[in-house]
Amino acid sequence: MVSRPEHSRSSELVECVPNFSEGTRQDVMDAITSAAESARGAWVLDRHADAVHNRMVLTMAGPPGPIAEAAFRATARAAELIDLNAHQGVHPRIGATDVVPFVPLGATRMQLCVELAVRVGRRIAAELDVPVYLYGEAARTAERRRLPDLRRGEYERLRALLPSDPRLAPDFGPLHVGPAGATAVGARPPLIAYNVTLGTGDLAIARAIARSIRESSGGLPAVQARGFRTADPNVVQVSMNLLDARRSPLALVFERISDEAARHGVAVLHSELVGMAPAEAIADVAREALRFGRLDADAILETRLLEQVLGAGA
């Protein structure tokens, strides 16, 4: 008997997933996390550190203002505590805070996240004297859209060449780097890390399927994929980043992999999310599976409650 009325969207919700160049020193990671958590109205949902990458990733979410504040505070603390001249790790990086992506959740507009990136980028440059490069949807030139392009040569290249090479001039901030390096600040769609496990030990099959579905080999748009062995010698995995689940939804990726696996005579055993996915991406799977005429994340009770709670100024 309960109906679903139109309701005013009381709050826009933004995810932010900053990456910091510290994956071993617990006190430094704690201090950066605490700085993010000190911004009232934003929440740190997840923290992942990797010693080999020597890198920490925070997953935060909240309304635009608080999330911008949390991102800035964490970046400021990292700039105080991390010296890139003493940093080594297998993951390429340009700064103490290497990258700060803002991600729209639910019905939040990408443009809002672009504006946040510009605002926070300016503030990082002005208050921390750190060069800032706008990337992703916030990039001002095609060459700066992709992080791998921005990270070419890493911190060490910027230290050597930034003062003299005008092509390296940042969007905001000084023409030189200090020990905190530079930071890429941008906006992007939600990224979903997604693995599909195959009932074979043959790595070549996982690699062939990965090749057939990733964008760079002519597969699905905004999909990165690689084949991997697992701890179990009898199964291999196709491991993916879905860079834009609106263009290549989970259900489509799963269906395509199932078809390819069938062509190889191999079973799909199961699949898994690594970390979290936005409600919209999960609702999308249900929308497809049950042929929902309409089903948005707002039909999920917890999402509606979250909007109410945040809209109430929590």
Added chain:
Amino acid sequence: MVSRPEHSRSSELVECVPNFSEGTRQDVMDAITSAAESARGAWVLDRHADAVHNRMVLTMAGPPGPIAEAAFRATARAAELIDLNAHQGVHPRIGATDVVPFVPLGATRMQLCVELAVRVGRRIAAELDVPVYLYGEAARTAERRRLPDLRRGEYERLRALLPSDPRLAPDFGPLHVGPAGATAVGARPPLIAYNVTLGTGDLAIARAIARSIRESSGGLPAVQARGFRTADPNVVQVSMNLLDARRSPLALVFERISDEAARHGVAVLHSELVGMAPAEAIADVAREALRFGRLDADAILETRLLEQVLGAGA
């Protein structure tokens, strides 16, 4: 790169869907809604009124304490403003506040909702002098589990017979009813209202399919189903209440209806949720469709954020 760590569940979440015997007088409905909203920390997500039923349903959610308070305050206000002696409507009812169900969301335990029902039921009886019947999972006898059994003869029967018939004795409260009548307070799993639309104008087919899937005709457990015409003469609908989506999940119901429709040579055009569904039920659909090894509502970013926000004492 982001992992999903174990985390402590900081807050238990409860839905409450009280039904009030007033569907026309706007000022009365507003006053009851305001009373519910006055309980800090609980949120009214939806309000639906029907003049023919002469009935209003609120969908509320929040942590246990606030939701219990919201339920009590709304019940108290309804007792002041509604006189059952002057109430008429096609929906059977026993009181100004006819029924107060508590519903566990996410990983919340049913037992918690049973305890809430007992606590709120006692308070309604003690402070409002209203007879209270515990029903659903909170029922103390098999005869009181189902609402239709409790509502037999409605308010008018209680008014006539409660003082003299010991079988009608309430679980809490007096052996007589006043103008506010009596209230059923209980606990139940989330109820999902779900419709599937078929590509035929033949009502007999919708009715046959409804018969084949509803529990009362030997179909799926905890499924109520009926066939209906729609505004479009070329399509009919199977309209359902899923009383326990853990026992009969959305995906299973959809699959069974699709199979039955195929047997009748009819297409399933689409399906729809009426109102909201818990994240767990939507995650379940994705779990089935993508063969997720594990996927709980906590993998949905918004659900995790909600837990954090409420856990922070918002």
